[in-house]
Structures are given as structure tokens and as C-alpha cells.
Amino acid sequence: MSTRVRARRTIREGAAALYGLAALGVVVAPALILDSTATGGGVAPSWQAWDLLAVSAVLGLGYGVVCYRRLRRQSTMTRSRPNVWIGAAHALVALALLSSVLLAVVLHQLGDMQAPLAGQEWTLLALWGGVQLLAIAVAEAVERGVFRWLTSPERRAAAGHGERPVPARHYRRGP
Numbered sequence: 001m002s003t004r005v006r007a008r009r010t011i012r013e014g015a016a017a018l019y020g021l022a023a024l025g026v027v028v029a030p031a032l033i034l035d036s037t038a039t040g041g042g043v044a045p046s047w048q049a050w051d052l053l054a055v056s057a058v059l060g061l062g063y064g065v066v067c068y069r070r071l072r073r074q075s076t077m078t079r080s081r082p083n084v085w086i087g088a089a090h091a092l093v094a095l096a097l098l099s100s101v102l103l104a105v106v107l108h109q110l111g112d113m114q115a116p117l118a119g120q121e122w123t124l125l126a127l128w129g130g131v132q133l134l135a136i137a138v139a140e141a142v143e144r145g146v147f148r149w150l151t152s153p154e155r156r157a158a159a160g161h162g163e164r165p166v167p168a169r170h171y172r173r174g175p
Contacts, residue, residue: 012075019088020068021155027098027132030103047154055129063136083150091143106131
């Protein structure tokens with residue numbers, strides 16, 4: 001294997017690893033924000049948000065590994081590497097929006113149930129983890145949907161990429 005091929009593979013794997021770390025960071029960010037807000041405002045001691053952080057870290061680490069493996073596989077198996085990264089970028093944006101906004105909406109809707117949830121820590125952790133899993137599932141669906149749309153034969157044909165053009169040397173000249 002030449003050094004050029006090895007360098008490209010290293011760059012692809014490094015980019016996939018950075019994307020996996022970014023996915024981990026996006027999943028963990030709401031827990032870190034909630035922890036810093038609660039401790040900074042004097043609402044809770046700093047050790048009480050560790051459980052939310054642990055749940056987010058486990059889910060984020062799992063999703064980061066899935067992203068890393070998927071990007072490594074797709075970027076070596078497909079001819080349309082830019083399409084892989086476009087789909088991945090869309091998924092990261094969807095994950096960032098859903099992991100924070102969906103949590104805010106769910107916690108806001110359960111505002112009148114805060115008193116019953118306050119004494120049941122496992123219920124709150126299950127709710128937090130479930131919402132994060134839903135955000136991860138939607139981000140995966142977005143990634144797969146965008147990638148399939150970008151590589152669909154109909155779209156490629158409409159864009160003029162349906163079939164490869166025949167080189168000029170294969171055309172027959174007139175009689």
C-alpha cells in the first residue's frame with residue numbers, strides 16, 4: 001500500500017473519529033448545561049447532576065462509536081464520499097436540535113408533574129435517557145434518509161450524473 005493511500009485512509013479515519021467525538025459532545029451537552037445552570041444558580045450541589053451526565057455519556061459514547069464505524073465503512077465502500085459527509089452533517093444538526101429542544105419541550109410539558117418526579121430519580125433518568133434515545137434515532141433516520149436521497153438513481157439522472165459519458169475516441173466518425 002502506498003503512502004498516499006495510507007495517508008488518505010488515516011485522514012478518513014481521523015475525520016470519522018472526530019465526528020464520533022462531536023456526536024458524543026452533542027449528546028452530553030444538555031446535561032453539562034443543566035449541571036452548570038443548576039450549580040451556578042445555587043439550586044443543587046454539583047454532585048447531583050452526575051447521574052444525568054452519566055446517562056448522557058453512556059448514550060453519547062455508544063452513538064459516537066456507531067457514527068465512527070458507519071462513517072469508516074461508508075467512506076471506504078461508496079464512491080460518493082461527499083454524500084456520506086453531507087448526510088452526517090445533517091444528522092449532527094438534527095441531533096443537536098433534538099437533544100436540547102426535545103428535552104426542553106418534554107420537561108416543560110411535565111412542569112406540573114415536577115413534584116411527583118422529584119422524589120423518583122429513576123423515573124427522571126429513564127425520561128432523560130428515553131428522550132436522548134429518541135433524538136439519536138431521529139438523527140440516524142435523518143442521516144440515512146439524506147444519504148439515500150443524495151445517492152438515489154432518479155436524483156443522479158436528473159442532475160446529469162446518470163451514466164458515464166462515452167469518451168470521444170469511441171464515437172464513430174461519419175462515412
